[in-house]
Amino acid sequence: MPVHSRARWSRVVAAAAAALLGIAGCASSIRPVAPPPGVSTGTACGTVTLAVNPWVGFHANVAVVSYLAKHELGCTVVEKELTEEESWAALARGEVDAILENWGHDDLKKRYIDQEKAAVEHGVTGNKGVIGWYVPPWMVEEYPDITDWRNLNKYAELFRTPKSGGKGQFLDGDPSYVTNDEALVRNLKLDFKVVYAGSEEALIQAFRRAEQRRQPLIGYFYAPQWFLSEVELVHVKLPTYVPGCDADPKTVACDYQPYDLDKIANRRFALSGSPAAELIKNFQWTDADQNTVARYITVDKMTREQAAAKWLDANPKVWQGWLPRR
Known part of the structure; x- marks a missing residue:
């Protein structure tokens, strides 16, 4: 997978692209809501690349973040279908900017965050x-x-x-x-x-x-x-989880660790000042929120764009707090 470009699009092109995407991919009546005082709308975003892992909860996260990045921040969003481990490797190479739902992976954090310093923890999702x-x-x-x-x-x-x-x-x-x-x-x-x-x-x-x-x-x-x-x-009920009981994957004999799910970002992207990086860091919702969007996608057969638009239309007080501030 080639390293994505960071070309800066003009605001006119970005706005037009966002409008076309909204027309083609969303049957909802949602329109961009004017952000509250202090929210930035003028910082150029460029391209942001998101990993998409193969479960619908992850798809729900991507749907909502991607929609806001496109329609509120004027970003060009690239979505890459990858497994968990592929996502980390691509992120370290600079081919992916963010992973929106990480389940633990202490081994990968040690390698890519502590040792290679290619990635950073980028806030929790709010999901358990x-x-x-x-x-x-x-x-x-x-x-x-x-x-x-x-x-x-x-x-x-x-x-x-x-x-x-x-x-x-x-x-x-x-x-x-x-x-x-x-x-x-x-x-x-x-x-x-x-x-x-x-x-x-x-x-x-x-x-x-x-x-x-x-x-x-x-x-x-x-x-x-x-x-x-x-x-x-x-x-x-399996044998009770205690910290370290799963340290060796070959000898593990205990239940799974409970997780505070978090987000992982490419270090350069996280420090770039991109409004998309700030949006992703601020993004945080409940299990019920995620399950609602996931059900729209899975049961109601909506596209991710449609599912995001429907949820965002109903929850402006939640997502307006995620937008970058001046």
Whole structure:
């Protein structure tokens, strides 16, 4: 991927591009709202490049930040579909300016922030990240003790599938997600095999089908995630997380760490004075906000542009506080 250009567009071209994008990509009636006193509208923005990781919560963040950058700041926004690790590497090379939802990754922070000094932490998103093992609600009604990992082998036969090779199936989502599940199965001596659904959407469909048809299923899931308001998946208790218990990915035998999700920026971009850098640093919302936009994208089948416009139209008091100030 080539390093993006930092060419400065004139305000006329930027405004025209933003208007065309709004017409083509957004069915909402939203129009740019006049910013409150003190908010800057005159600083040139240029191009900002955002990583887009493969889960809809991340897409919701990108949708809203991208819309504001284009329509309120006059930026040209480039969005690059990348995995988590690809995003960090591209950011360090200067090919990406920001990652809008980072789940921990202490190893990557050590390399790119502490050692190479190519990246910086750029503020929290306001979202609380929870990863874990889950089963559909009907299984807890039928097998109340299944939420204790020490009882899983007793039920392993229930979870067998043609893909699990005689063991119980444990379902993961996108293969690019960084998970501990294979190590947990091995280190906790569970009679299960990790199988990949292939994507976030496939994982959601599997859990939805399991609840509707009362089919056994155990798998990886996380919050914030809009689907949990549709099906209240039940968390299986693994050995309690304590700091450092997951330091060695090969020997991890504890639950996942809870996260205060944050943003990561290319160091040069963060210090550039770009209004987009300030917008991204100020961007902070709730799990409910993110889930609302994610549901627009996933359930209502809106484009990211349309979903962002609808949410922004309803929440001006939230996002006006993110805009750069003089």
